[in-house]
Amino acid sequence: MTVLSLPRARTSHGFWFVAVAFGALMAFGTLPTPLWPLYQARDHFGPMQVTIAFAAMVAGAAVSFGTLGHLSDRFGRRRIIAPGLAVGIVAALVMAAWPDLPGLIVGRVLTGVAVGLMASTATAYLTDLYGAAHPERTGSGVPMLTSAVANLGGLALGPLLAGALAQWVPGPLVTSYLVLAVVIAGLLVLVAVTPETVDPRAAPDGRRFALRPGGARLFAAAAVVGFFAFALMGFFSSLGAVVLRGELGVTSSFVLGLAPFAAFAASAGAQLLLGPVAPRRLMVIGSVLFPAGLAVTVTALYHPALWLFLTGAAIAGAGGGLLFKAAVTETVLAAAPASRAGVLAVFFIIAYAGMGLPSVAFSVVIRYVALAPTMVGFGTALTLGTAAAVGTALHTGNRSSR
Template sequence: MSTAAPSATAARGLQVRHATGFWFVATAFLTLMAFGTVPTPLWPIYQVRDHFGATTVTIAFAVMVVGAASSFLLLGHLSDRLGRRRIIAPALLVGILSAAVLAVWPALPGLIVGRILTGVAIGLMASTATAYLTDLYHEAKPEQLGSPVPGLVATAANLGGLALGPLVAGALAQWAPAPVHTAYIVFGGLMALLLLLVLASPETVDTELTDEARPVRFALRPGGGTAFAAAAAVGFFAFAVMGLFSSLGAIIVRGQLGITSYFVAGLAPFIAFAASAVAQLALGRLTQGVVLKVGTLLFPIGLALTALSLYRPTLWLILTAAALAGAGAGLLFKSAVTQTVIAADPASRAGVLAAFFVVAYFGLGLPSIAFSLVIQHLALRPSMIGFAAVLSVGTVVAVGVALRSNLRSYRNQ
């Protein structure tokens, strides 16, 4: 997959370029993921201005999943064949186009089109950037083969970016002019700058391979099927709670607490995603088994407190619940990504990660849509209890399968 080792003199120069490219790509990954959650604190504005119901808001959020899933399925594997930069550059270009559409066409049709384009950009970026960071780090520091650093940075950029989106957009909506335009313009400009930096980063895939030598789209190591399936299920449940906070979190804060600040409305989803990134940084070097178990403990506690916060609606309780649920989800997601990389054939890493992200992003959208439909017929509080119970039980089952199927693989890494 990687280019041949250079001479000793050139290696030092290449090492600097690969190390710099590593951080360029990580920043681009974080920024595009942040752009994906920019509308989160803006949903109450759209809701009041255009008379959206909770289901309309959730669908407007979740159509991103349609774009992401399509992009993952059709294009997410291509960087294994065409090169990492050739996929990440179009991802940023589509993100810029999405920002332009959302900025100039704030009506519901424009919101739907822009969100689908956002999903396409994320689908191109997520699996490719995860694989690209691994390649760049190993090229920069070949003596640290197998280091957890690229996986840790990738998952922190993924979920950390999702955390920054609501915080930045909420601050801009609160204190900058034109709240449904400014954030999109700012992120569009950032992505344009990062496009230039990514284009300056070194390629890590040998694009001159013959057709016979090219990697297959989806290939697992022998015996990796169960491990991959379990990892995908864990990713689905981890992203489900993130989808809830991203789509309805700001509306719940506004409706239950009567808080009208757009900045505060963005705090709950920010706290959830930020806690997920912090938990990964704090515990990322522990064994995968320990990380899975800690995540499995924190996840249902956070969901239970989320349900309790609807009965005792105070801001500190909602934010505490978001932090615990987010931390648990982040640890589960990190473990699931690591397990997916381990299960994948190295030559098909991006293709296998693309399949994993399809399942995870369906978790980001489908459960939230189901929840928004249920609360049209049932009260919010018991619906949240049922939602929390289903996600908790599903997570425990998926983690149990993951631990049984992959403990031996972890010990052998």
């Protein structure tokens, strides 16, 4: 893979075009979160159906990451991101026109395909564009910070936007999708004029997944940390609004969007606040905030209070965001430069499995066990898993630095 030499001004503008497009598509991924209770009330399905519809996106993303996520290393970044945005527009139109469960599942699978095309490619593209615009800043953490904030900041804005539109604009199960489809279409135009950074004529080594010497342990540890960080995000994305409505009696669509917004916004905010901090220190801080937030969230179920639930979501989200940023940074360090997108694609497959599988298990268990004790078990499992993953990552990092 050869990175092209490009004019600084165009790459500087393109950097922000790609960052905003990345955020907008991720916002679409969580857009239905405050709408799930509306679908439930209309079609009389339970948390299991909600989780299945949510997990359909995870399945689509996993397939897309696995089969397409590496292609930008060979064919170019823009040539993969532009189709990803186009698929996102199609998904939004499908969900607006076909608001029944089969249509939601089809739309969510397409959403996952779009995310799979976007996430690893955009992360690599931002690194390329920033390097081309600022060659004197080799090794800067700005691209990774921007990527992480665009990813999780977008996930935060989706539920807030949908909740506001559902609360105050007619046609809540249609309007949100159409609004974001228009936004993504505009961003597609901007991405189309962003310079390409990869020369497709260069002969790559043909490997989708290549690590630096000694990078295997570092990558494996980072991927497991990403799994547990996204498990928390998956819970608030798929079932956060359902819990607020069913357990705390919240009926406002806007307020229903606040739980996932609090988690993802705190995640992005923590990354901005602690951006310069070294990845291993971020993991330590995140591993403390993560279980603390889960404990507060569980407390809110035993002593119902909206403010307590939102506080717990924010604290846990901040911890998860720091863990995610550290894991992405470690993954990029472990990757061979010519396979950066391919390695990130595998990382995101594992992270998105974390977003889907624990939430599906949670929705199965609450059919037979009360929500509060299930949440205690869920929080305990995530806490222990995160502690083990972070401990392994820190030990691996110490060995790698010797």
